Amino acid sequence: MERKQIAEADFDQTGYSYTLSLISGKYKPIILYCLMEYEPVRFNEMQRYLKKIADKTLSQNLKELEADDLIIRTVYPQIPPKVEYSLTDRGHSLVKVLDGLCEWGIANRK
Numbered sequence: 001m002e003r004k005q006i007a008e009a010d011f012d013q014t015g016y017s018y019t020l021s022l023i024s025g026k027y028k029p030i031i032l033y034c035l036m037e038y039e040p041v042r043f044n045e046m047q048r049y050l051k052k053i054a055d056k057t058l059s060q061n062l063k064e065l066e067a068d069d070l071i072i073r074t075v076y077p078q079i080p081p082k083v084e085y086s087l088t089d090r091g092h093s094l095v096k097v098l099d100g101l102c103e104w105g106i107a108n109r110k
Helices: 008-012 015-023 028-038 043-050 055-067 095-108
Strands: 071-076 082-087
Touching: 008 015, 015 028, 028 043, 028 055, 028 071, 028 082, 028 095, 043 055, 043 082, 055 071
Parallel strands: none
Antiparallel strands: 071 082
8 A cells, every 4th residue: 555645734734734723722722611611701710710821821812812713802891891702603613623622531531
């Protein structure tokens, strides 16, 4: 059986690579999972859920997820300011993927 040669650029063009680029990192999958379970979520609630995360790190991850149209940031004009995060329709479409990861983890935990 002949073995295919894999070009480096081939993987970068796959749907798998694209999906990983959106949810990769230490906190993005956890943020998405948190929103999937508890949306809408305020910034401080998210910090408590993630435990030891710096404000700047959480803020950066949320901005990236918002730029990728996976979450929406809703600002309420009141004092003190109130900001909530929730999943967009595109973010909700990732729920099956995240659920699959969860199910695999439950079935294969050692």
